[in-house]
Amino acid sequence: MIQSLTDLDREHLQEALNKSGQKVTSQREAVFTVLLAERDHPTVDEVFNRAREVMPGLSLATVYNCLETFVGCGLVRQVNHERESTRYCPNLSPHAHFRDKETGRVHDIELPPEVIKSLRAILPPGFDSEIIEISFQGRAQAKDNSAN
Amino acid sequence: MIQSLTDLDREHLQEALNKSGQKVTSQREAVFTVLLAERDHPTVDEVFNRAREVMPGLSLATVYNCLETFVGCGLVRQVNHERESTRYCPNLSPHAHFRDKETGRVHDIELPPEVIKSLRAILPPGFDSEIIEISFQGRAQAKDNSAN
């Protein structure tokens, strides 16, 4: 069952939206709640279905809009794997993604600062990168804790 | 103008295809030639248009098929950026990709073995990865040599 947002999370949402001149709406709150409730990198469709349990009138277009808004104000990250549907991730700390070939599940992998540094170091002069995306593919031993 | 394949490249193509029980056809040769001619990570459509200059009857589906075949037998790599059209890359040495935000161009960045090692090292036990993909996004100073 989907809990409602903690006060802290609601503040977080409000602050991020306000900072870019946008409003907290019940739809945005619902979508954000869904993202935080189960941190399993859901697709738009998955978010849509989960959110509708709580807000039946919600439209798919709105879910797209909300997620785009959140990405725009830095509340969530997109995760793409090849041409599969885009997935969404509310984990903001620097991390890589590991995609299990068998299940399609995506796991977060913590990314230590020195690794990031060594990656930046391989860029030739003149290349300046704000964003680095790292994704592994392979097999993850079932160790089904931390449901990423 | 599109040159034809060198003998070496033709052998390379032949060997890779044969190894997986597939044949060299004139279409595959044309598509492969296009990929090697200009190493700029073309989309399917770009490959299609270039290849048709040399083989007017070629169909789009065949270009999709050829590229899929090449990926399957390890002759080329796919490069995806968000939901843009997939691009194709005949560079087989380990490398990352850098996507210039302004131009959309993709550049290859050589990937030293020790960086790969340090990346593998961040995987928790139980995670086994065959493939690591690294992509940078940012600005590349116009230094328009090596047309990647």
Added chain:
DNA sequence: GTGAGACTTTGAATCATTCTAATTAGTCAA
């Protein structure tokens, strides 16, 4: 030269995503 299997072709179908136009909700001023 025939037949089997691999490859190619055309055009239709799919599917995620984006767009458009119309509606609703929220806010502020009078």
Added chain:
DNA sequence: TTGACTAATTAGAATGATTCAAAGTCTCAC
């Protein structure tokens, strides 16, 4: 309260990359 303004939401159509299905062609072993 009323109206006016703006941002957000909605439903459904449109888009665009990719895949699929069916029919046609080629090649090579026999």
